[in-house]
Amino acid sequence: MGAYVIRRLLLFIPMMAAISVITFILIQLPPGDYLTSEIMAMAERGEEVDEAAIEALKLRYGLDRPMVEQYFRWITNIILRGDFGRSFHWEQPVSSLIWERLMWTVVISLGSLLFTWVVAFPIGIYSATNQYSIADYLFTFFGFLGKATPNFLLALVLMWMGYVYFDLNMGGLFSAEYQRAPWSLAKVGDLIGHLWVPLVVLGTAGTADLIRVLRANLLDELSKPYVTAARAKGLTELKLIAKYPVRIAINPFVSSIGGVLPELISGAAIVSVVLSLPTTGPLMLGALLTQDMFLAGSFLMLLTILSLIGTLLSDILLAVLDPRIRQTV
Amino acid sequence: MNPPAAEVLLEVRNLRTQFKLRQGVVRSVDGVDLTIYRGQTLGVVGESGCGKSVTAQSILRIVPHPGEVVGGQILLHGKAGGAPVDLATLPAKGQRIREVRGGEIGMIFQEPMASLSPVHTVGNQVIEMALLHREGGQDEAREAVLDMLSRVGFSEPERTFDSYPHELSGGMRQRAVIAMALVGRPSLLIADEPTTALDVTTEAQILRLLKRLQADLGMAIMFITHDLGVIAKMADHAAVMYLGKVVEHSDVDALFHDARHPYLRALLSSVPRFGGSVQQRLASIEGIVPDPFRLPGGCPFHPRCPESIAGRCEVEVPVYRTLPEAADRGVSCHLHAPLGEPVAAQR
Numbered sequence: 001m002g003a004y005v006i007r008r009l010l011l012f013i014p015m016m017a018a019i020s021v022i023t024f025i026l027i028q029l030p031p032g033d034y035l036t037s038e039i040m041a042m043a044e045r046g047e048e049v050d051e052a053a054i055e056a057l058k059l060r061y062g063l064d065r066p067m068v069e070q071y072f073r074w075i076t077n078i079i080l081r082g083d084f085g086r087s088f089h090w091e092q093p094v095s096s097l098i099w100e101r102l103m104w105t106v107v108i109s110l111g112s113l114l115f116t117w118v119v120a121f122p123i124g125i126y127s128a129t130n131q132y133s134i135a136d137y138l139f140t141f142f143g144f145l146g147k148a149t150p151n152f153l154l155a156l157v158l159m160w161m162g163y164v165y166f167d168l169n170m171g172g173l174f175s176a177e178y179q180r181a182p183w184s185l186a187k188v189g190d191l192i193g194h195l196w197v198p199l200v201v202l203g204t205a206g207t208a209d210l211i212r213v214l215r216a217n218l219l220d221e222l223s224k225p226y227v228t229a230a231r232a233k234g235l236t237e238l239k240l241i242a243k244y245p246v247r248i249a250i251n252p253f254v255s256s257i258g259g260v261l262p263e264l265i266s267g268a269a270i271v272s273v274v275l276s277l278p279t280t281g282p283l284m285l286g287a288l289l290t291q292d293m294f295l296a297g298s299f300l301m302l303l304t305i306l307s308l309i310g311t312l313l314s315d316i317l318l319a320v321l322d323p324r325i326r327q328t329v
Numbered sequence: 330m331n332p333p334a335a336e337v338l339l340e341v342r343n344l345r346t347q348f349k350l351r352q353g354v355v356r357s358v359d360g361v362d363l364t365i366y367r368g369q370t371l372g373v374v375g376e377s378g379c380g381k382s383v384t385a386q387s388i389l390r391i392v393p394h395p396g397e398v399v400g401g402q403i404l405l406h407g408k409a410g411g412a413p414v415d416l417a418t419l420p421a422k423g424q425r426i427r428e429v430r431g432g433e434i435g436m437i438f439q440e441p442m443a444s445l446s447p448v449h450t451v452g453n454q455v456i457e458m459a460l461l462h463r464e465g466g467q468d469e470a471r472e473a474v475l476d477m478l479s480r481v482g483f484s485e486p487e488r489t490f491d492s493y494p495h496e497l498s499g500g501m502r503q504r505a506v507i508a509m510a511l512v513g514r515p516s517l518l519i520a521d522e523p524t525t526a527l528d529v530t531t532e533a534q535i536l537r538l539l540k541r542l543q544a545d546l547g548m549a550i551m552f553i554t555h556d557l558g559v560i561a562k563m564a565d566h567a568a569v570m571y572l573g574k575v576v577e578h579s580d581v582d583a584l585f586h587d588a589r590h591p592y593l594r595a596l597l598s599s600v601p602r603f604g605g606s607v608q609q610r611l612a613s614i615e616g617i618v619p620d621p622f623r624l625p626g627g628c629p630f631h632p633r634c635p636e637s638i639a640g641r642c643e644v645e646v647p648v649y650r651t652l653p654e655a656a657d658r659g660v661s662c663h664l665h666a667p668l669g670e671p672v673a674a675q676r
Binding site: 223224225226228229230231232233234235236237243244247248321322323324327 | 457
């Protein structure tokens with residue numbers, strides 16, 4: 001097992017190298033660069049374009065150099081100095097832009113994941129063990145409704161309802177008066193008052209999905225002979241279902257954890273824009289639109305690293321859960 | 330074969346189990362009568378779909394949804410005498426039937442791999458049974474499990490305890506399942522085609538093992554199979570089932586040498602024999618097993634029966650009755666019922 005993890009980690013190195021090249025090519029693919037789109041924006045606003053300043057910027061960021069050279073400059077800075085470059089648009093180092101937003105993204109994503117599991121788990125088990133009961137049909141109905149509703153629409157509806165009926169502004173993570181205030185109990189309370197909205201909005205579709213998956217998996221398992229055999233031992237129904245079929249039906253959950261990590265960065269960008277959340281989604285969207293290449297490149301790199309780690313994590317977890325997989329590892 | 334004072338352990342009387350499906354009601358078990366004596370083996374034989382497995386599941390009340398025990402009695406006699414418990418009337422999820430499952434009646438299944446959870450160790454699954462049905466704590470339970478594992482033929486029980494089912498061979502898995510079923514010290518072991526999924530060599534080993542365990546531990550066995558040869562080897566008594574009914578119930582000697590029911594006689598003549606001519610075609614039973622939704626009226630076997638009595642067999646359901654010459658033998662066939670007996674109401 002240990003050797004397996006080390007082997008997988010070593011494999012990351014060539015994969016990362018290949019991915020960094022592809023990332024760099026991708027962000028260079030759209031015609032022009034940040035400077036040309038900035039010049040166009042300035043021209044549209046009727047501002048005068050300072051040729052000398054443009055040239056200085058070009059020189060400073062090496063934008064006049066061939067692509068291969070630009071790539072090596074970028075990647076050596078990252079590896080040797082941990083310097084992800086500067087964002088043209090924000091005029092700040094990329095790293096200072098990313099980390100706080102990343103923290104909030106992790107909080108919100110893990111929170112909505114937790115919400116999803118806590119809601120989906122009991123409902124999925126109930127639906128499977130009481131197949132075709134009225135409650136099962138109800139859960140199925142609302143599940144599909146939740147899945148079919150786009151998240152951002154749900155966010156808009158919730159915000160509108162909060163505003164109209166409760167006179168609340170539910171956007172953002174803090175009320176205006178706490179936005180810049182130092183941390184205190186009151187601020188945490190304010191955060192919790194705001195946090196549930198994105199958690200519910202982001203968690204709904206996932207919850208519906210998970211209920212369907214768990215219900216289907218568990219239904220498959222419930223009819224298997226080992227469940228009857230466990231029943232023939234004299235276990236209580238609750239104990240035997242929790243110990244045997246649920247344990248096996250859970251595998252697909254675990255393998256989906258791998259997808260959650262990259263989702264942290266890219267997912268929910270639109271919801272974050274709607275709810276004005278300080279997460280990475282909107283920032284990345286903006287970076288891609290304005291061709292803010294170092295910022296966009298760093299995001300793409302982070303995404304891939306997280307995907308790799310996520311896949312490894314779920315593979316390890318699967319091996320821990322299932323001895324049959326452990327054996328082939 | 331049958332010692333005179335054999336004590337009755339389990340009596341099944343007129344058991345009926347039905348599956349209510351959208352297409353109609355399937356009467357999988359439709360009036361079954363069985364008697365199992367303490368420490369002896371009852372073979373239950375019949376072709377696929379005749380209701381032998383559902384009978385076993387009915388006894389433990391683990392018939393899968395939407396099946397249900399709808400009538401009859403399942404009388405389990407306790408060791409101390411006293412009034413028997415009627416398992417058929419217990420709530421299927423209640424405390425009492427859970428004590429019976431594993432504690433008084435253990436069960437082993439056809440597919441040893443499928444009846445073990447693939448992600449739990451053998452020890453984990455076996456010790457659960459010991460903890461549920463034996464006195465004492467974790468340490469005593471572990472001792473009991475290791476003892477039972479070595480009794481069923483594991484030379485290194487400690488190692489087996491920590492193995493996963495996929496690390497064992499088919500025969501070894503069935504041994505583990507047997508250990509699981511017996512560690513709660515039940516007085517009856519229901520074996521539902523325990524050797525069907527195994528090769529013949531392994532089958533012979535498992536059968537020998539069951540006989541030895543029965544001699545050591547003294548439990549009764551209800552052995553379900555479609556193989557008459559296995560019945561001959563294993564059973565003291567046997568019940569022959571056809572379409573949810575017991576057509577003949579007797580001691581094994583009589584079953585093979587003095588068969589009464591035409592279905593059993595036809596079955597026996599279809600068994601190939603050593604020394605028989607290879608040119609001759611094997612005898613087969615005419616016709617096919619009827620559609621479970623459209624069972625024939627009267628005796629269910631009459632359309633395929635070479636000796637059916639016109640005007641009687643297709644109208645009247647034959648009643649299961651003991652033979653006048655032997656109290657422990659019974660048959661449900663009009664050929665063996667005196668005319669003029671009361672006609673059973675058609676179910």
